């Protein structure tokens with residue numbers, strides 16, 4: 127697997143570390159226990175396209191959101207997490 | 216047919232042409248009392264104990280490929296009961312007890328070999344942690360022995376004791392731990408279940424779960440719809456996909472774990488040895504190949520194959536522990552899809568859906584759990600409540616805060 131970092135270009139995947147699913151949204155303060163439980167512990171865990179956080183820890187140290195197929199390991203898209211978070215609001 | 220010396224001699228006279236198949240390749244009926252989805256070790260053991268212990272015989276095991284083609288046939292076959300926490304050790308000790316009589320129980324040679332599992336330690340702090348774990352094991356009635364460096368040197372002369380960075384100071388040994396032949400475990404349980412009328416149905420993928428008024432009524436499969444009163448999920452890395460068919464989300468992620476085997480050698484490693492300064496475990500199969508593995512690749516995967524950085528990482532760990540490995544050629548490496556849970560411990564429980572039962576979250580360690588997992592899951596399905604041994608493995612423990620986090624890793628499936 128090679129990852130095309132928006133800042134550094136295409137690099138070997140072992141320069142990156144993996145955090146996990148990027149889709150769960152942090153609940154607002156005052157959310158119920160169930161909402162927090164679902165956010166912290168439950169995952170869709172799809173077999174197919176998956177948005178996920180990676181960290182270019184051995185490079186520019188930017189946090190990335192990668193759109194990747196969990197079955198084929200094909201990478202469709204790589205973006206900077208800060209851009210994506212801003213556009214989501 | 217019972218396997219015995221008498222039958223062996225009898226079949227020798229007929230040129231071994233009269234052995235009968237160990238189990239029937241069944242075709243689906245229209246309805247079963249219990250359907251178990253997943254023909255790995257856990258699913259087959261569950262069906263076996265449902266019939267053996269609970270007198271339920273109208274059972275089908277549905278397997279999308281061939282039985283044992285998943286993690287059951289891909290693991291490094293280590294069997295041990297060396298946990299620290301209250302929720303884990305009684306369950307795994309029960310599993311080890313079932314292993315110890317499994318061959319007599321099944322009338323099948325699963326090649327259970329109690330050769331001893333040794334966890335190496337490389338620092339004083341690690342020694343203290345192992346002493347604590349060993350004491351917890353002893354208090355639960357298991358066996359544990361702390362080995363000093365010189366004792367280990369006599370037993371395992373091939374290790375790099377004076378490694379500058381990770382000197383080996385000693386190890387925690389569980390003499391009753393060891394290995395078993397993974398395929399034989401699958402075949403032995405399949406045969407035992409089949410002898411008790413369980414239908415083992417291969418090439419039968421479940422594509423939907425049918426419900427009415429919040430209760431299970433059956434499944435859709437690639438071989439048609441099949442009715443059921445109760446359904447047990449034992450699909451390991453595919454748990455989230457099956458749960459989604461019933462509208463559930465699970466505290467599970469699927470990750471790939473790789474394993475390796477070298478060319479065959481004369482006897483070299485008599486035990487199971489694990490590196491304490493990295494994640495690496497090794498044993499020698501009866502064919503002579505060295506069988507070993509390490510960490511998960513680390514990212515969500517359903518691919519049943521890993522990537523090269525982890526191959527390099529595992530082999531580096533192996534070289535740090537046992538430099539002579541470098542002279543060997545790796546024959547094969549492969550991957551399996553692990554059902555990694557949010558606290559590193561399994562789930563054997565009823566679900567909120569009437570008639571749907573869940574067995575998942577086995578992470579790296581589900582092979583050794585096979586007998587007790589099947590035994591406890593059968594109890595839970597038949598009696599509608601957990602046995603004492605699987606009572607801590609509840610699905611709602613993440614809601615109530617009763618997590619069983621052996622590693623202290625938090626809700627990060629890829630670090631457990």
Ligand SMILES: Cc1cc2nc3c(=O)[nH]c(=O)nc-3n(C[C@H](O)[C@H](O)[C@H](O)COP(=O)(O)OP(=O)(O)OC[C@H]3O[C@@H](n4cnc5c(N)ncnc54)[C@H](O)[C@@H]3O)c2cc1C
Nearest residue numbers: 253255256257279285286287290291293421551581582583
């Ligand atoms: C490389 C590797 C090394 C390991 N090493 C060890 C070890 O040393 N010690 C240890 O204790 N554990 C080890 N494990 C873990 C252990 O192998 C698993 O935890 C255990 O095998 C899981 O239970 P199972 O046997 O029932 O799973 P599986 O054999 O994976 O069974 C699940 C079955 O469900 C089937 N299935 C999935 N979806 C469907 C569907 N829709 N319809 C019908 N069937 C379906 C699959 O085809 C599969 O056959 C290792 C695992 C791997 C991958």
Ligand SMILES: [Zn+2]
Nearest residue numbers: 131134182186
């Ligand atoms: Zn970068």
